[in-house]
Amino acid sequence: MVETEATLCFPLRSRDDGSGDGDDAEADEVLLIEKRRGLGEGWYNGPGGKLEPGETPRECAIRETREEVGLAVDPEGLEKAGELTFLLDGDPHTFCHVYRTRSFSGEPTVTEEARPEWVPVDDVPYDQMWEDDRLWLPGVLEGRTVAGEFRFEGGRPLDEAAFVDHDLEWDVAGRFDR
Numbered sequence: 001m002v003e004t005e006a007t008l009c010f011p012l013r014s015r016d017d018g019s020g021d022g023d024d025a026e027a028d029e030v031l032l033i034e035k036r037r038g039l040g041e042g043w044y045n046g047p048g049g050k051l052e053p054g055e056t057p058r059e060c061a062i063r064e065t066r067e068e069v070g071l072a073v074d075p076e077g078l079e080k081a082g083e084l085t086f087l088l089d090g091d092p093h094t095f096c097h098v099y100r101t102r103s104f105s106g107e108p109t110v111t112e113e114a115r116p117e118w119v120p121v122d123d124v125p126y127d128q129m130w131e132d133d134r135l136w137l138p139g140v141l142e143g144r145t146v147a148g149e150f151r152f153e154g155g156r157p158l159d160e161a162a163f164v165d166h167d168l169e170w171d172v173a174g175r176f177d178r
């Protein structure tokens with residue numbers, strides 16, 4: 001099986017926590033999408049998708065975020081947060097570059113592919129996401145870096161396979177070359 005290269009991008013913003021208690025505590029929110037078609041349809045995820053020929057992962061993350069939710073991400077502020085390998089029945093299926101950013105402009109809009117939604121980082125709907133996300137996304141949203149391998153079995157497409165096990169390494173920024 002030929003491995004696909006893909007990206008995910010998690011835009012973050014700070015919001016007044018609304019407690020009205022007089023301090024300036026801010027709660028972070030992350031822009032998730034409800035995916036409206038393709039792999040992972042009906043689940044929440046970050047904007048993202050497969051690399052096009054000749055495209056770098058960073059270019060792909062920026063393009064997909066623009067196409068799926070209409071946000072213009074500033075390349076300078078795009079921070080590499082993870083590299084995830086998804087294996088299906090023992091074979092590499094997708095290698096996914098994960099980014100986060102606080103530098104973008106525009107307002108998220110609904111497209112044919114995605115319905116965007118700002119979600120508090122401590123209230124991410126992990127029960128409506130890929131099963132592995134609860135293992136790595138909380139750390140990514142806290143600012144950490146991660147390298148992970150996730151093994152799925154017994155099906156094609158990937159989103160109908162069973163998640164069987166994983167390996168994770170944290171704080172691996174030195175390993176990322178782009």
Ligand SMILES: Nc1nc2c([nH]c(=O)n2[C@H]2C[C@H](O)[C@@H](COP(=O)(O)OP(=O)(O)OP(=O)(O)O)O2)c(=O)[nH]1
Nearest residue numbers: 006007037038039045048049050094096130132133
């Ligand atoms: N959060 C998360 N994302 C995943 C997992 N596995 C996985 O492939 N993805 C991501 C990588 C890609 O961003 C996305 C799949 O690519 P895609 O959105 O282009 O797929 P698609 O089939 O809809 O492609 P297309 O028809 O639009 O070309 O899903 C996972 O376990 N967790």
